[in-house]
Amino acid sequence: MISFLNDYSEGAHPAIMQALQDTNLVSTVGYGMDEYCALAADRIREAVQSEQAQVHFLVGGTQTNRVLITSALRPHEAVITALTGHVVDHETGAIEASGHKVLTIPAADGKLTPELAEQIRLAHHSEHMVKPRMVYVSNSTEIGTFYRLQELEELSAYCRSHDLYFFLDGARLGSALTAPGNDVTLADLARLTDAFYIGGTKNGALFGEALVLVNPALQQDFRYHIKQNGAMLAKGRLLGIQFAELFRDELYFRIAAHANTMAAKLKQAITTAGYSFMIDSDTNQLFPIIPDDVLEQLQSRYLFSQWDKADDAHSVIRLVTSWATAEEDVQAFADDILAISSTAVGQ
Numbered sequence: 001m002i003s004f005l006n007d008y009s010e011g012a013h014p015a016i017m018q019a020l021q022d023t024n025l026v027s028t029v030g031y032g033m034d035e036y037c038a039l040a041a042d043r044i045r046e047a048v049q050s051e052q053a054q055v056h057f058l059v060g061g062t063q064t065n066r067v068l069i070t071s072a073l074r075p076h077e078a079v080i081t082a083l084t085g086h087v088v089d090h091e092t093g094a095i096e097a098s099g100h101k102v103l104t105i106p107a108a109d110g111k112l113t114p115e116l117a118e119q120i121r122l123a124h125h126s127e128h129m130v131k132p133r134m135v136y137v138s139n140s141t142e143i144g145t146f147y148r149l150q151e152l153e154e155l156s157a158y159c160r161s162h163d164l165y166f167f168l169d170g171a172r173l174g175s176a177l178t179a180p181g182n183d184v185t186l187a188d189l190a191r192l193t194d195a196f197y198i199g200g201t202k203n204g205a206l207f208g209e210a211l212v213l214v215n216p217a218l219q220q221d222f223r224y225h226i227k228q229n230g231a232m233l234a235k236g237r238l239l240g241i242q243f244a245e246l247f248r249d250e251l252y253f254r255i256a257a258h259a260n261t262m263a264a265k266l267k268q269a270i271t272t273a274g275y276s277f278m279i280d281s282d283t284n285q286l287f288p289i290i291p292d293d294v295l296e297q298l299q300s301r302y303l304f305s306q307w308d309k310a311d312d313a314h315s316v317i318r319l320v321t322s323w324a325t326a327e328e329d330v331q332a333f334a335d336d337i338l339a340i341s342s343t344a345v346g347q
Contacts, residue, residue: 002329003303004266006202007172007284007322012242013204013255019245020206020238030234032057037240043247044198044210049187054213056222057239061171062091063231064197064209069134070098071225072165072195072218077133080120082107084142086169101130109279110141111151114158121162134165139176139184144281146176149183156192165215168196174203174256175283180264190214200242204255204323208239255323259284262321262330269334273341278307278316286319297340302333 003009011017028034041055058064065087069079078101081087087095087102095102103120107113112135121132135155140146152168159166168189173196176182189196194215200208213219226232233239246252263284270277270288278287289310290298295317298304305318321330 001303002301002332004319004321004325004333005303005305007259007320008202010322010324012206013245013251013323015251016205016242016245019241023237023241026237028237030236031232032236032240034237034240036237036244040210040240040243040247043244044212047186047247048190048212050190050212050214052214052216053190054219054222056211056213056226057233057236057243058197058209058211058226058231059207059233059239060201061086061169061197061199061209062094063229064211065091065136065169066094066098067225067229067231068167068195068197068211068213068218069095069100069136070229071222072167073100073133075099076131078103078124078130079134079136080105080112080117080132080164081136082110082112082116082141084110085112085136086138086142086171087136090142103130103132109145110138110143111145111147112137112155113151114154117155117158117164121164132164134167135159136167136169138169138171140172140179140283140285143279143287144283144285145279146179146182146283147184148181149188152184152188152192159194165194165218166192168193170197171199171209172202172283172285173197173199174252175260175285178253178257178260179282180260181282194218198243198252200246202322203252203259204246205242206238208242210239210243256284259321259323259325262325262327263319265327265330266319266321266333269330269337273337275341278310284321287316288319289314289316294337294340298333298336301336 044055083104083106105116195213198210307316307318
């Protein structure tokens, strides 16, 4: 079976595996205080162009979101996000289990705007309600769209004018930053947000996310919060080694661009076959609308997610490419969907 199920099924990029093997018997101090984590943090600070930023390495995205949000907010404070935000339905209520309400609003393209955030803020206007204190966005979003620089600048200005933290979930940040038409850089994120993270799990690492804390108000005692939440890895060097490699010779961006290129080839084949999409995406997640009888034939050879029903005879599926997606697998899918579609039309 050829998998387009997600972008974290494979192990790790060979360069990372080699780096882990080369350092396997090196003895270091634990809990992220080793020289590899220090090197990775220095490389990330250089990439984001912020010498004062703190960089912390955690194992996964849900863990990173929970530790950052619970450390930043007081008990009565809440998070604003789009209805499709990862913290809403895909983290088993991790944020709300910590005591912080997640306030949502529909966003047609998955992207929050100041106008949408303001609707939530104005609706929570007294001490009888939770107080909005943070705006949370994902880039790329859960439905494959990505933020333009002007959109992030507007959100940043809005947050600062209303005393809201601005936090960006970067689980698929590599895909967003290498998407055609992107005009955002890591330095922009360090300038515009209070905190953001650089996702490794979904971009070539075995596991791991690099959380960048820009706002000094979030930096104090942050390692205490990591430890208290069970998120401090004893063998922390495993995270540092991976991110030091990802940020050597721009590997992080090169492999993210590959995932996008493979997705673009799938998109072209699906379009040529005559099918449309739930939403237009130029990142590594695609959401085509395919006849159910065509899907039945594709499922015998390919793995993908069933996303939603479009109507009685069509379904939205999700196809995801990764750093490891082979071009021949993409070509096989392209050939098959074109052949199946031609046969369906002929009948």
